[in-house]
Amino acid sequence: MTLAQRAIDLSAMQVVAMTDLISEMRPPLAPPGRPQCALFLTIAEQFDATVCLARANLLTHATVHVRAMAEATADMYMLGTADDHVRRMRYEQVSGEKAFYERLLASHGPTQAEHQLVADRLEACRDRHGPLHAEFKKKRLFEADKFTAAGLPEFIPLYPLLCSFSHNDLTALSLRHQSSGPGMIFRAGVSDEIAYLILHTAQHAMVRSTERIGSVAHFPDGHFELHFGVMKKLYEQLVDLRSTDDAGRPA
Numbered sequence: 001m002t003l004a005q006r007a008i009d010l011s012a013m014q015v016v017a018m019t020d021l022i023s024e025m026r027p028p029l030a031p032p033g034r035p036q037c038a039l040f041l042t043i044a045e046q047f048d049a050t051v052c053l054a055r056a057n058l059l060t061h062a063t064v065h066v067r068a069m070a071e072a073t074a075d076m077y078m079l080g081t082a083d084d085h086v087r088r089m090r091y092e093q094v095s096g097e098k099a100f101y102e103r104l105l106a107s108h109g110p111t112q113a114e115h116q117l118v119a120d121r122l123e124a125c126r127d128r129h130g131p132l133h134a135e136f137k138k139k140r141l142f143e144a145d146k147f148t149a150a151g152l153p154e155f156i157p158l159y160p161l162l163c164s165f166s167h168n169d170l171t172a173l174s175l176r177h178q179s180s181g182p183g184m185i186f187r188a189g190v191s192d193e194i195a196y197l198i199l200h201t202a203q204h205a206m207v208r209s210t211e212r213i214g215s216v217a218h219f220p221d222g223h224f225e226l227h228f229g230v231m232k233k234l235y236e237q238l239v240d241l242r243s244t245d246d247a248g249r250p251a
Helices: 002-022 033-055 059-079 085-106 110-136 143-149 159-166 170-177 192-211 223-243
Strands: none
Touching: 002 033, 002 085, 002 223, 033 192, 059 085, 059 143, 059 159, 059 170, 085 110, 110 159, 143 159, 159 170, 159 192, 159 223, 192 223
């Protein structure tokens, strides 16, 4: 069995362990715990989606989910430590919405009626954007800054790889489809090394986010420790795969 297949099998087992933990989770009713739990559930869904794509031999397309898992894990951690992070997340959301409406109005696509509808939405968006922009325009955080501020610098080295596949840049397209001859490849297999890196990053985000949710959500006495213990053991087994080759001998 290849390194990639063993990593997929361990990740599938992690989905089961994660689902068992979630079944006993009771989220708080107020922020920051409430949005932290929402982020955690999204991370778990993205992890499940990653495993589904891996099983379908489409793992490089899961990188958009894994990248989002890393970003959401950083947001989870910062929501618990930075009082202004909920507002920062709103600023990032409304800034993207504002930019979209402005680009749409500058294009020649909308009809007159659609143009007015978008203009009205842009005006309302600017009302929300103004105060937040005044607060955060000089405190912008790029993803590397977020990972550092959240105490998750281990995501920084692999983040460009995830972005490469997520944005379908030329390097990613070549790895996916280029052949040694004039033809191209459909649903090409990914190398063991890249498959492992993607699945390791996904499991790492899943475990780190679970670690944080244990102090945020409510669980029956001893049940979080029980489920999280299973998840940590599966992650440790994944890490140990790097020390053996496909036959189980020292690499």
